[in-house]
Structure formats: structure tokens, C-alpha cells
Amino acid sequence: MLFSLTNIRRRSVRDPDGELAVVPKLLHGRASLRLVEQTTKLFDAGVGQTRGEYDVRALEAVMGDYRLGRCIEACLLTWYSFVQPGIGDLLTADELQLLEAAGLASPSALRLALWDAANARGGFVAPGERDAFLRDLAAEWGLAGNSEGIDRLVLLDREASAVLMLNGERPRAAEVVQLYNRGVVKTLLAHSTDVQFRLGSLPGEALRKVYFIAKRSGVLVDIEKADPGGFVLTLYGPEQAFGTAEKYGRRLANVSLTLLRSLLSIAPDAAMHGTASLILHDRPYRFHLTGEVLERLEYAPAPSEREAIYRLAEREAAYSVGSAVDVDIREDEEASEPSFDSLIEAALYRSFKSLEKQGYTHGWRIQREPDPLLADPGIVLIPDFAFVRGQRRVFMEVAGFWSASYREKKLSKLRALANDHADTAFILAVPLEAAATFSGLPFPTIAYKKDVRATDLLDLLNRHFGEREERQEAAQLHFVVLRQQAEERGYVPEREIASTLQAYSRTELLAVASNLGGPDCLYIAGVGLLSTGIIERIRVALEQALDASLNGRMPLDDAGSVAAQCLQAAPGAIEALVQLWPEFQIERPSLFDSFLRRA
Numbered sequence: 001m002l003f004s005l006t007n008i009r010r011r012s013v014r015d016p017d018g019e020l021a022v023v024p025k026l027l028h029g030r031a032s033l034r035l036v037e038q039t040t041k042l043f044d045a046g047v048g049q050t051r052g053e054y055d056v057r058a059l060e061a062v063m064g065d066y067r068l069g070r071c072i073e074a075c076l077l078t079w080y081s082f083v084q085p086g087i088g089d090l091l092t093a094d095e096l097q098l099l100e101a102a103g104l105a106s107p108s109a110l111r112l113a114l115w116d117a118a119n120a121r122g123g124f125v126a127p128g129e130r131d132a133f134l135r136d137l138a139a140e141w142g143l144a145g146n147s148e149g150i151d152r153l154v155l156l157d158r159e160a161s162a163v164l165m166l167n168g169e170r171p172r173a174a175e176v177v178q179l180y181n182r183g184v185v186k187t188l189l190a191h192s193t194d195v196q197f198r199l200g201s202l203p204g205e206a207l208r209k210v211y212f213i214a215k216r217s218g219v220l221v222d223i224e225k226a227d228p229g230g231f232v233l234t235l236y237g238p239e240q241a242f243g244t245a246e247k248y249g250r251r252l253a254n255v256s257l258t259l260l261r262s263l264l265s266i267a268p269d270a271a272m273h274g275t276a277s278l279i280l281h282d283r284p285y286r287f288h289l290t291g292e293v294l295e296r297l298e299y300a301p302a303p304s305e306r307e308a309i310y311r312l313a314e315r316e317a318a319y320s321v322g323s324a325v326d327v328d329i330r331e332d333e334e335a336s337e338p339s340f341d342s343l344i345e346a347a348l349y350r351s352f353k354s355l356e357k358q359g360y361t362h363g364w365r366i367q368r369e370p371d372p373l374l375a376d377p378g379i380v381l382i383p384d385f386a387f388v389r390g391q392r393r394v395f396m397e398v399a400g401f402w403s404a405s406y407r408e409k410k411l412s413k414l415r416a417l418a419n420d421h422a423d424t425a426f427i428l429a430v431p432l433e434a435a436a437t438f439s440g441l442p443f444p445t446i447a448y449k450k451d452v453r454a455t456d457l458l459d460l461l462n463r464h465f466g467e468r469e470e471r472q473e474a475a476q477l478h479f480v481v482l483r484q485q486a487e488e489r490g491y492v493p494e495r496e497i498a499s500t501l502q503a504y505s506r507t508e509l510l511a512v513a514s515n516l517g518g519p520d521c522l523y524i525a526g527v528g529l530l531s532t533g534i535i536e537r538i539r540v541a542l543e544q545a546l547d548a549s550l551n552g553r554m555p556l557d558d559a560g561s562v563a564a565q566c567l568q569a570a571p572g573a574i575e576a577l578v579q580l581w582p583e584f585q586i587e588r589p590s591l592f593d594s595f596l597r598r599a
Contacts, residue, residue, distance in 0.1 A: 001183040002190055002250055003074060005280075007067040009184075012285070021286040022278070024188060026181045026296055036072065036180075037173040038062045043076050044170060051082050052160035075179045079171040082162035087153060091143070098142035107157040113141075114154055182297050186257070188287050190249030192276040195256045195289070197233040197263065198226060210259060211382055212369055216340065217255045218248075220406055222413075223372075223380045231380065233259075236406060237278075257297075260289055344451060345384055345398050348429075351454040363389045363504035364461055370395060375420035379413050383426075387461055390502060394425040394465050398452065399434060407437060418442050425465050427457070468508065475501040475512045482529055486521040490534035491567045497528060524580075526573035538566045539581055546598060553597035556586060 009025040027036070039062050046054055060069030087105060088096050099105050104113055117137055118125050125133045134150045143149065155161055189195060210233065214221040220236035237252055260274050274289030340346040352366045370386035373395065383395040399410065417424065418441055428445045430438045435447040444464045446456055462468075478500050486492045494509070497516070503509035516523040521531050545562050546552055560574035578584045578596065585599040 001074065001078070001179060001186070002253075003071045003183050003187045005187060005191055007070050008187055009065065009068060010188075015286065019286060020283060021288060022188065022280060024184045024287075026184060027177045028181075028296065032177060033173045035063055036176045039069075039072055040076065040171060040173060040176065043080055043164070044166070046164050047080070047166055049164050050160060051162045051164070054082075054164060071180055071183065072176065075176050075183065076171070078179065079168065080164060080166055083165045084162045085156060087156060090149070090153060090156070095143055102141065104141065107154055110150075111154045114150070178298050182257075185289075185293065185297060186250070186253035188278060189253035189256050189276055189289075191237070192249075192252065192278045192287070193237045195235040195237070195252065195274060195276045197235075197259065197274045198230060199233060199263065200230045208369065208372060208382065210263065211372075213262075214255050214259060217251060218342075219252055219255050222409065223382065225374070225380055235259075256289070257294070261294060342398070342400050344400065344429075344448070348398070348452045348454060348457070349385070352457070355454055355458070361458060362462060362466075363502075364458065365389065373417060373424065375413075375416040379416040379420075381413050381417055387427075389504065392425070392465060392467065394427060394461060396427040396429065396457075399428065399430040399438065407434065411437065411441075414438070414441050414443070427460060427464075429457075466504075471502045472508075472512055475503070479516055482516060483518045483521050486529040486531050490531050490537075491569065492529040493569060494526065494528040497523075522580075524573075524576050526576045530567075534566060535577075535580065538563050538577060541566050542581075542584065542596070546596065553587065553595045556594040556596055559596040 010022050011025065013021050013023055015021050039059050042059055042062060056069070056073060059073055060066040063069040063072055087099065087107070091099070096105070099110075104110050114137065117133075121133075138144070138150055152161075211221060211223055214233070214235055222234045222236070224232050224234075226232045235252055235256055237249065256274070256276070276287040276289065278285055278287060340349065349366060349368065352361065355361050356365060364387045367386040367388060368384075370383055370393075372380050372382045374380055381397070384398045385396040387394045387396065397410075397414070399407070414428070417426070426443045428438055428441065428443050429452045430445055430447055432447050432449050435445070438445060444460050446452060446460060482492055482497060482500060494513075497513060498504075498509050501509070501512050503512050510525060513523050513525075513529075516529060521529055522535060523529050541562050542559060545554055545559065556574060559578075563574055563577055574596075575586060578586060583599050585597055587595045587597055589595075
């Protein structure tokens with residue numbers, strides 16, 4: 001729940017360094033509970049009254065402050081609500097049926113019929129004739145009510161006609177106080193320009209997960225090394241994210257409180273402090289988030305819960321006023337697909353994974369949430385993805401449609417990374433409109449309009465980080481071993497050859513394996529490396545199968561099965577094998593039939 005910032009009761013203080021800080025006046029103590037209990041009773045007494053009869057001034061008078069009264073009213077309206085009554089709530093079933101038959105089942109239809117009736121009488125009904133006119137109209141419509149009943153029916157859809165109702169159980173005063181205090185803190189956070197968490201000793205894995213929990217929630221987040229030690233995690237406010245306090249700010253407030261609660265659960269004894277920066281009356285203020293604030297909001301976990309909440313969730317966290325980060329996940333449990341902070345990243349991950357399953361990524365595998373990269377001075381960069389093939393690892397950052405100031409901050413981090421880690425394999429994906437901004441960096445870049453295409457990414461990976469020449473030279477060292485295996489086993493499958501030679505595409509494999517054959521073995525494209533002995537065994541088996549077949553020919557699929565039995569493998573490319581022997585010929589009498597026969 002967010003309140004109007006002007007309705008938040010607060011006071012200003014000076015920090016030890018002389019900067020202004022804002023301290024919200026939260027409700028606590030028995031006196032506050034008694035006042036809230038009185039307002040709840042006042043609401044209870046008004047149940048059944050219309051909004052027009054409801055007097056907000058009475059509630060403000062009880063609280064002694066009109067701003068506090070408005071906030072408490074907003075809290076109570078989560079348990080109570082003004083419900084717009086329907087025509088059926090005021091009429092009998094027979095009366096409602098008559099109105100529906102006449103097409104008068106809504107207040108607007110009744111008003112139109114009332115105006116038509118008045119126009120039929122000359123367009124005016126004198127005050128002295130009004131009651132008689134409405135009674136006659138009620139009788140015409142089949143209603144037994146008086147003129148007051150007609151008045152209420154035609155005005156039933158007005159806001160002032162809504163009736164105050166209790167939605168469930170009557171709230172306790174402590175619940176209302178808790179909701180108010182949380183709303184005050186969240187309102188200040190929602191209007192912040194940024195929220196910083198200074199973290200002391202914290203496990204590196206936990207730090208990485210905290211970063212991604214904020215990022216997945218759609219909140220712009222940054223992390224840096226602090227001086228003299230620890231880290232600074234910064235969540236950026238609506239001003240940086242082109243959002244409003246009502247939408248993006250609410251998300252920022254929820255994530256800030258959830259992270260603080262989780263961090264205190266992970267490392268209750270660690271040095272930790274949260275500070276929000278905001279502008280009030282054109283002056284900068286600080287708002288300090290501490291464990292005491294959480295205790296006042298009744299967010300802090302009980303001591304017995306601390307161990308149970310140690311591990312942060314790796315899947316998308318659901319944030320609400322009273323929930324912590326979801327941690328009910330076993331160590332060996334993985335989400336089917338990670339969550340993302342942007343549709344661009346999600347689309348890239350899905351399309352790349354799809355190509356990976358089909359074997360079209362040339363051996364590259366995509367990883368979500370790679371390890372952080374560190375650079376001086378105090379720079380911590382956690383890329384969005386990493387692409388791994390063999391011993392090669394390439395990081396990738398997807399630049400979103402950020403604000404100018406946030407983009408500049410990210411740019412400075414990338415410059416520091418380029419200076420300190422010139423040998424780090426890194427790729428950037430940037431919007432077309434920002435391509436010029438990032439053009440000075442020494443990293444390969446993909447410019448995108450709406451989505452980052454996985455095929456473009458693969459082309460860039462292979463072009464800049466494929467190391468094709470190096471792998472081809474290294475492949476020569478494995479030739480002798482593969483030939484020995486072919487002589488010993490009779491057959492080395494092509495897939496195994498490609499893996500050993502680090503050939504990640506068909507073109508690379510053919511270029512390297514063309515020189516793989518030796519005096520006692522032969523490489524056959526589509527099959528693998530075969531010894532001369534196994535080749536002769538296949539030839540003899542095919543001759544025997546043809547001799548036993550009808551008309552001296554056999555279906556090509558059956559010939560493939562004969563060869564597979566000799567190789568002790570699945571049926572392979574029989575046509576490639578047949579080319580070795582001029583005494584065999586493939587016959588295709590139609591598009592759907594193919595046979596092997598003697599030449």
C-alpha cells in the first residue's frame with residue numbers, strides 16, 4: 001500500500017556528517033492502538049451507510065490529524081469497501097422481472113424513461129406535481145414503491161450511492177497499525193531516487209543471488225566494491241527507470257524491504273546498512289533502513305527462522321507486503337527455465353536453447369547468472385549470460401532501454417573492465433539508438449531493434465571467439481590416437497571424432513577429418529573412421545545378403561541394417577559405404593523406393 005507523500009508524517013534530522021535525513025513517524029504503543037480501535041469502531045458503525053452519508057471528517061477528528069486520518073482510512077478500506085448496489089438489491093424478483101421485460105433494468109435506462117415521461121408532459125414537472133408524477137410512473141412500471149423509491153433507483157449508479165461493507169472479519173487494531181507503518185516506509189522508498197545496501201561480510205554466492213533477485217523483479221540494480229571492504233548494492237528508483245512511483249516505485253519498495261529482510265536472515269551478524277535517497281521540497285534527504293525499521297514493521301524473522309531462510313531462491317521471487325523471498329527449494333531442484341528482468345533476455349535465452357537442443361549452436365552452451373567480473377576501482381559487473389564451449393567462456397551483457405544516467409554508469413563499468421581485463425571475452429547487445437554510445441568499447445557488439453537474434457549471436461561468437469585455426473592445428477595431435485582406436489575397435493563414430501577434434505560444425509569436421517585416414521583405416525563422411533578389416537566385413541555381409549535376397553536385390557534400409565550389425569551401431573549412411581565398392585549399385589525405381597543390387 002502506498003499513501004500520498006504529502007500525507008506522510010515525518011520529521012527531519014541531521015546525520016553526523018551534516019546531511020539531512022527523514023524519519024517517518026510510525027505508530028506504536030497503546031495510545032496508537034486505542035485511537036486505531038476507535039476508528040475501526042467508527043467504520044463498523046457506518047456499515048450499511050452510503051458514501052454520501054459517510055463522514056471522513058469524523059475519522060480525522062478521532063486521529064487528531066487529517067493526514068494521519070486519511071492514511072488510516074486507506075488502510076481500513078482494505079478490510080472494508082464501498083460496494084455499488086444493483087437494482088435487484090432494492091426490488092422484489094417480480095418487480096425486477098417487469099423492469100427487465102420493459103428494458104429498464106439499469107439506472108441509466110430508468111433515467112432515460114423518466115426524462116421521456118417528463119418530456120411527454122411538456123418537458124417540465126412542477127414541484128407540487130412531482131410526487132404524483134413519480135407515483136404514477138412507479139405504477140406504470142409495476143413498482144409498489146413511492147416517489148423516494150424512484151429517486152433512489154435512478155441514482156443508484158452514482159458514487160455517492162455506494163454502500164460501506166465489511167469484506168471479511170473485522171480487523172484488529174494491531175493489524176491496521178502494522179499495515180500503516182509498512183505503507184509509510186514503502187511510500188518513502190517508492191519515491192526514492194535510489195536505495196543503497198552496504199554489505200559487509202557476505203558469502204559471494206549469496207551476493208550474486210541477491211543481485212539477480214532484484215534484477216529479475218524488473219528493478220535496475222548495480223553492485224560495486226566498497227571502501228575499505230564489502231560491497232554496495234544499489235537499486236535505482238523511478239527516475240532512472242522511466243517509471244512512476246505508483247508502478248515502478250511500488251516494485252522498488254517491495255524489493256528493497258524483501259532484500260533487507262533476506263540479507264538479515266542470511267547474515268544476521270554481518271555489518272549491513274540500507275539508505276534510500278529522495279528529494280523532499282527540492283532538498284535531498286536520506287532515509288535509513290535498518291533492522292530496527294524491520295522490527296517496527298514486524299518484518300524481521302524470528303530467531304528460529306533464520307537458519308531455514310538461509311538459502312535464497314534461484315527461481316522468480318514473488319513479492320508481497322508480508323512475504324519473504326521464496327526459499328522452499330531443495331539444493332538439487334532446478335526451475336525449468338530461469339526468470340529474466342526483460343523480455344529481450346527471455347526471448348534470446350529461449351531461442352538459443354531451442355537451437356542448442358537441435359544441435360545448431362556449434363557446441364556453444366548458454367549459461368544464466370555467470371560469475372561476477374571484478375575491476376578497479378571497486379567495479380563489480382555481473383553479466384547477463386555466459387556462452388561456454390570447451391575451455392572457452394564468453395560473457396554477454398544485454399543493454400536495455402535505460403535512462404541516460406544509468407547508461408553512462410554502465411558504460412563506465414565496461415570501460416574499467418576493458419582496461420583491467422583486456423583478455424576477457426565479452427559481447428555487448430545494445431539498442432540501435434545506443435549503438436553510438438557503446439561504439440568506443442573494444443568488445444564485439446550486436447545492435448538490435450526489438451530482439452537479439454540467436455543466429456546473429458552465433459555468427460559473432462564463431463567469428464570472434466571460434467578459434468578455428470587453433471583448433472584445426474590442435475586436431476592433428478589426435479589423429480594417431482583415433483587411428484589406433486579404429487584399428488582396435490574397428491569403428492569410431494563420426495560424433496566421437498567431432499568431439500575429439502573439437503569440430504563444431506559439419507564444414508569444420510570435413511575440413512579436418514579429410515586427412516584422418518591412414519593405411520589401415522578410412523574416414524567415411526556421415527559414418528566415421530573404419531578399419532580396413534571392418535570395411536571388408538561389411539562388404540562380405542552385403543554380398544551374402546544379396547545372394548539370399550529375391551531377384552538379387554534388397555531394400556536400402558535392410559542393407560543399412562546389415563552394415564549396422566557389423567558396426568554394432570545404429571544404421572548409418574549406407575549410401576556413403578556403398579560408394580566404396582563398384583560391384584554394388586543403388587537403384588531407385590520411384591521417389592519412395594530404393595534398393596541395393598549388384599552392378
